[in-house]
Amino acid sequence: MFFAIKNKLPIILTIILSAFFFTQPAAFSNATKDSEADAVLEKFEKRIWSAAGLSEKDFVSVKLRLNNAIAVELANSMLPERVLFYLEKLKTIEILQIYYSTDFFRSRIDKYHDFLLHNYETSRDWGNLIKNRNDLPAIDFKNKEKNFRLQFSAAVDSAKKLDPLLVNFLFWQKPICVSEVQKKLGSREVIVDYWRGDSTLAAFFFCVDSAGVRKWHIDSNEFTGALLSFDSTLFYQDDLLDLKFDTQNAHYLYQQLISPLRKILDEHRRLTIIPDRSFRGLPFECLVSQPTESTSSSDILYKQYESMDFLIKKFSVSYDFSLSSLELSLCDLRPQAQLGRRLLTMSEPIFPAKDDSLTDALPPLLWLDHSPYVNDEIRRVSRLLFRHDNLRGEEVTVDYLKNRANGYRWIYLAQIGLLNNEQPLQSGLMMSASPGNSEDSGNWLTVNDIFQIPFRADMLTLSATSLYPRTIKNNCPGIVALPQAFLLAGNKSVLYSLWHVHSISTSEFMSKFYWELKYKRQHNTLALRGAKLASMRDTFDFLDQKVSRAHPYFWAGFRLIGSPYISSPSKAKIPPWGIVIITYFVVLIVSLIITKKTLAKK
Incomplete structure (x- = not known):
């Protein structure tokens, strides 16, 4: 047939x-x-x-x-x-x-x-x-x-x-196969795979020495209402001095999604969540175990959130969209020769003119001016790696990625990007038009383009992506399309943002994340948790007001998918020629010191 x-x-x-x-x-x-x-x-x-x-x-x-x-x-x-x-x-x-x-x-x-x-x-x-x-x-x-x-x-x-x-x-x-999944887990790691029925929640859990399923009943209408209310307070934030957080629903969702699994989760510290399609956009990290009221007498705005018992204080959290996606390892199948430890950063692409035909096809938020903090963001990230290529302006092209992306182990893309819920395949990143390319599409890195790029990076970061439109509906295919495409194209892990975070905060957050990754020698999922906890203790000045980054708006939107075991960029062994050069300089310095002291005595 x-x-x-x-x-x-x-x-x-x-x-x-x-x-x-x-x-x-x-x-x-x-x-x-x-x-x-x-x-x-x-x-x-x-x-x-x-x-x-x-x-x-x-x-x-x-x-x-x-x-x-x-x-x-x-x-x-x-x-x-x-x-x-x-x-x-x-x-x-x-x-x-x-x-x-x-x-x-x-x-x-x-x-x-x-x-x-x-x-x-x-x-x-x-x-x-x-x-x-x-x-x-x-x-x-x-x-x-x-x-x-x-x-x-x-x-x-x-x-x-x-x-x-x-x-x-x-x-x-x-x-x-359950046993296959278990073999890949660490001693204190657990995977929780959620499934939602009409009036039932079930969670398959996988630990290194056990696996099973827990199921419990929920009020479907109340649960859906809580999800929509909670997500809307995070995805619809525009005023940095008037951020909201739905503490009551954060606690309610904690009771519905986490409390039934407490006996299993309490024995672990690393949590991988595979959410049901109905709550893909839910940031589990900011669910709270205690319904503490958000009130504070401090002069520092949002300082009260620092003491709240968020889930991130107990676990490092990463995500995937299915168990099958945990199996993907295309990057490992590509040749690793000459990959090295080089970092690629891209920022500030040249926007197309506002009267271009492309304007009608893309949302208005893409026509915002470049952030004044993006240069500081790139500087903070790139200084943590000795070998880096920082591209700006007309250098930020789709052609460069297609021709050169396979030579970088770390990739950091700071340009504006969309997780398009209405047209998932139109999710993408703003780029500069390639030289000689007069087509408007040259300014937009689409999902189709991503599949044509031979990535093999350990981690790719998208620091300025956001959901569009900002509504949690239709199972949020936009949240899947772009980051999953980067994984399918060969990257081992992807860090991206669910909503637009003010760049003054993004710069600090990413600096903390890469600092945790390199100097504390943490895996990427642990480094992300460290950066989020550090953000809660940090403050900054904005329009004559001291603001705390403890509010979930500043840190809960950054999500990691793919491998949670990416190591520090500074863990590479020193090559033999490097050891020879270091030894030579040590011997030379010691010889000069001895010679100087001998001449002084004479």
């Missing part, structure tokens, strides 16, 4: 992408027929085969029914690993659906159709084996599972030769 429709790209896209979304349809067909989740997936598979395409309405309908089916599985106390298969499919489909129409997907699905289809079938059978592992003798499971791993490794090797970006597709297909 596949060969009969091979030349029909829309059908191929539908079939193959649905394979990514639901990686084990045959496994579900062979499972117990009494399972409502299996039945929903079986019907979905038949619909894909019988139609050339699936309308958005039908697509949403299938997702809703599968969502309800997961609730049934949880209510029946099914095994966590089995339910995890269904949950992961829902989260994967939300991510991949964003990139459905990009050249990154379309070109590779068309060109490598047979390769991807073959490996999809292997992953499907592998997932079937894991899901039904309890029905097999241990020795049989071990041997068969080992065989699947060898096949997967061979597929990755083939993908590297064909097109390194194909590796992303393979990792999206790879079935999730």
Whole structure:
């Protein structure tokens, strides 16, 4: 059947992408027929085969029914690993659906159709084996599972030769195994994967020595209202001298999302959160365990928030959007030769003229003047690394990234960027037009452009991104599209901001973050926590008013996704020639000192 429709790209896209979304349809067909989740997936598979395409309405309908089916599985106390298969499919489909129409997907699905289809079938059978592992003798499971791993490794090797970006597709297909997730965790680290039903919250948790699921009931309307109210007080801040914070809802959300897991979380200090799609924009760091009223007699504005019991005071927090995205390691597959420890910074691109046709397509906030503090921000960050290239103005181009980005281990982009909720694929960063490029699109680094850049940085920082429009709705695809694209393109981790933070504060915050990273030899997630705690103790003067950075507006919007184990930029070993030069100068200085003292005695 596949060969009969091979030349029909829309059908191929539908079939193959649905394979990514639901990686084990045959496994579900062979499972117990009494399972409502299996039945929903079986019907979905038949619909894909019988139609050339699936309308958005039908697509949403299938997702809703599968969502309800997961609730049934949880209510029946099914095994966590089995339910995890269904949950992961829902989260994967939300991510991949964003990139459905990009050249990154379309070109590779068309060109490598047979390769991807073959490996999809292997992953499907592998997932079937894991899901039904309890029905097999241990020795049989071990041997068969080992065989699947060898096949997967061979597929990755083939993908590297064909097109390194194909590796992303393979990792999206790879079935999730709880023991695999646990092997990657530290002794005091925990992953919490949230799922929200109509009146239920469930959290899958993974520690190095345990894994399981907790579920509890919520008032859906009250929970939704609290989310919207809490987020609006952070995303809609414009007056630096009149910042708001919804303390009561911060405590309510803490009770709903954190308190049921306290016995598990209290034993750990590093927390990775995979939020449900309905609260992707929620900054967990500023949830509070005690409903302390925000009142203070201090002359320092917002000083009262310094004593509040925020979650960040107990845990370092990082995020991901699915368990599958934790598997992505494209950067490790690219050659590391001559990468070094160099830092690239970009800032102050040349804006297009306001009467340009591009103006109509982009939000008004992009036409703000450059911040007077951005130079200080770049200076503070770059001085922490001896080797750096600081690009400004007309040097900040998409072409430079496409040609040179693979030579940098650290990348810092300080230009204005958008997390576009209405058109996720239009999320991006402002750039200067490339020389000789008269097209307006040359001023905008889009998601499609990002996929064409061979990144291999340990960490990429976006210091001036913000959500647009500033409303937490439609599952916030804008929060996913841009940072996840940078990960898919080869960066190991991405630090970005959810809302616009005044640049006078961003400069100080980023300086503290990179200082923690380098001089305290912290991993990036621990350095981010250190920077946030340091911000709470810091103050600055603004319009004759002393202002404390303890308010969550100044620090809670900075979010880290990807690897939480990125090391200090100064940890590189000194090369042999460096040791020779240092030894030579030490001997020379000692010799001069001895000679000087000997001559003095004579």
